[in-house]
Amino acid sequence: MPSTAVVGLQWGDEGKGKIIDGLAAEADVVVRYAGGNNAGHTVLVEGEKYVLHLIPGGILHEGTINLIGRGVVVDLAALAAEVDGLVARGVPVEERLRIDGRAHVIFPYHRHVDRCVEIWRGEGRIGTTGRGIGPAYADKVARTGIRLADLLRPALFERRLHAALAEKAALISRVYEQEPEDHTELFEESRALAERFRSLIVDGASLLAEARRRGCRILFEGAQGSMLDLDAGTYPYVTSSWTGVWGIGGGAGVPPRAIDRALGVAKAYCTRVGEGPFPSELRDETGERLRQAGNEYGATTGRPRRCGWFDLVAARYAATLNGLDGLLLTNLDVLSGFDPLRVAVAYRVEGRERTDFPAEIDLLEQAEPVWRELPGWQEDLTAVRCFRDLPAAARSYLRFLEQEIGVPIERVSIGPGREQIFPGEHGSEDLWLS
Numbered sequence: 001m002p003s004t005a006v007v008g009l010q011w012g013d014e015g016k017g018k019i020i021d022g023l024a025a026e027a028d029v030v031v032r033y034a035g036g037n038n039a040g041h042t043v044l045v046e047g048e049k050y051v052l053h054l055i056p057g058g059i060l061h062e063g064t065i066n067l068i069g070r071g072v073v074v075d076l077a078a079l080a081a082e083v084d085g086l087v088a089r090g091v092p093v094e095e096r097l098r099i100d101g102r103a104h105v106i107f108p109y110h111r112h113v114d115r116c117v118e119i120w121r122g123e124g125r126i127g128t129t130g131r132g133i134g135p136a137y138a139d140k141v142a143r144t145g146i147r148l149a150d151l152l153r154p155a156l157f158e159r160r161l162h163a164a165l166a167e168k169a170a171l172i173s174r175v176y177e178q179e180p181e182d183h184t185e186l187f188e189e190s191r192a193l194a195e196r197f198r199s200l201i202v203d204g205a206s207l208l209a210e211a212r213r214r215g216c217r218i219l220f221e222g223a224q225g226s227m228l229d230l231d232a233g234t235y236p237y238v239t240s241s242w243t244g245v246w247g248i249g250g251g252a253g254v255p256p257r258a259i260d261r262a263l264g265v266a267k268a269y270c271t272r273v274g275e276g277p278f279p280s281e282l283r284d285e286t287g288e289r290l291r292q293a294g295n296e297y298g299a300t301t302g303r304p305r306r307c308g309w310f311d312l313v314a315a316r317y318a319a320t321l322n323g324l325d326g327l328l329l330t331n332l333d334v335l336s337g338f339d340p341l342r343v344a345v346a347y348r349v350e351g352r353e354r355t356d357f358p359a360e361i362d363l364l365e366q367a368e369p370v371w372r373e374l375p376g377w378q379e380d381l382t383a384v385r386c387f388r389d390l391p392a393a394a395r396s397y398l399r400f401l402e403q404e405i406g407v408p409i410e411r412v413s414i415g416p417g418r419e420q421i422f423p424g425e426h427g428s429e430d431l432w433l434s
Contacts, residue, residue: 002260002432003218005245008225009264009318011272013305015330015413016265017041020057020221023431028216030058033069033251034241035223036106037078038129044416054079057221059096069204070102071251073136074148076193099197100204101149108181109168110135116176126237127274137240148201151194161187205253212258220248226318234364237276245322264324266315268332271305273298277364280308280344294334309342312404317357319407326410332381333414339376341397344369374400381414387425
């Protein structure tokens with residue numbers, strides 16, 4: 001049976017939650033492989049809204065195992081709150097959730113350092129969520145991090161925590177000139193949280209290897225978007241993990257050949273939260289109209305998203321890197337009433353046009369989009385249930401994007417509901433292709 005990866009093609013917030021929810025209905029295992037509780041997937045089920053931050057999107061489906069992979073950084077208090085919220089709504093989380101013991105833990109001192117660093121950067125801040133994600137990954141790379149499995153070994157955990165606290169206290173007081181927080185109870189509090197999840201802690205790589213041997217359908221869900229990837233994105237205005245398909249091997253604990261199919265999710269326009277270059281951004285009334293029409297506010301932070309037209313340069317770049325087999329386009333309904341539509345087909349940088357995505361951050365910051373205008377439409381799309389019933393201009397818009405990106409649009413989404421998604425003109429009936 002095939003394994004499928006779903007990744008974001010833009011700067012996150014592409015609507016992956018709905019796509020993952022649909023695929024998870026037929027999955028045996030759903031794996032989150034990167035990021036932390038700085039991401040959020042929103043799913044609408046029979047009028048009820050669920051916002052998932054750490055827990056994979058298959059948690060709402062009976063019979064599905066949901067694995068938080070070793071590449072995720074886990075804030076145990078945030079995870080406990082998320083679990084409690086779902087249980088209160090009748091979701092049997094403990095039956096369906098597993099956590100890789102090799103996942104690193106976010107502690108309160110990581111959040112304190114995160115806040116200090118953003119203040120210290122001043123105008124050079126990158127717009128983090130302040131949840132300690134970057135400092136936790138930094139500790140992981142520096143080999144001073146603490147993994148979930150370590151918390152279950154009291155003597156080991158106490159030794160490593162003592163060393164980490166001493167280091168962070170020195171950093172906060174001497175470099176950032178702030179008073180370190182009191183962490184007297186941190187050892188006991190962290191141990192209690194770890195014990196709560198003891199029965200759910202597993203060797204994720206072994207779980208997935210066994211699932212593959214049994215022929216299970218495995219869904220790998222991406223957090224954030226490819227343009228925020230630590231290596232491929234608009235560095236340094238990126239997240240601290242590998243968000244694309246290339247992050248799955250290390251973050252989930254599977255060989256690359258275990259991924260049979262890669263699907264990318266993109267909005268019919270572009271959004272970005274936080275700082276960093278955004279070539280197709282609209283800093284005018286049209287951008288504000290897009291924000292209001294699409295309700296563009298962060299699922300995790302509530303921050304207003306920056307809005308702009310679709311960026312083909314970035315989309316082609318991300319699609320090529322991920323080796324996509326198909327594209328899923330969301331929020332097409334938001335574009336109703338915008339006429340004409342624009343698409344960035346190239347950048348004008350230092351007096352010349354280029355269609356590649358520059359690595360140099362200063363070039364991206366000064367890049368001016370080269371626009372292609374396309375006719376818009378006025379009709380409300382939310383009741384449409386098949387490609388041929390879309391207005392002619394909407395069909396032409398989708399065909400243009402599909403041709404320019406070079407990847408078939410497998411699904412089109414025209415609203416938040418599970419029923420508001422249908423195959424594209426060249427989309428297959430079964431996204432799993434089993």
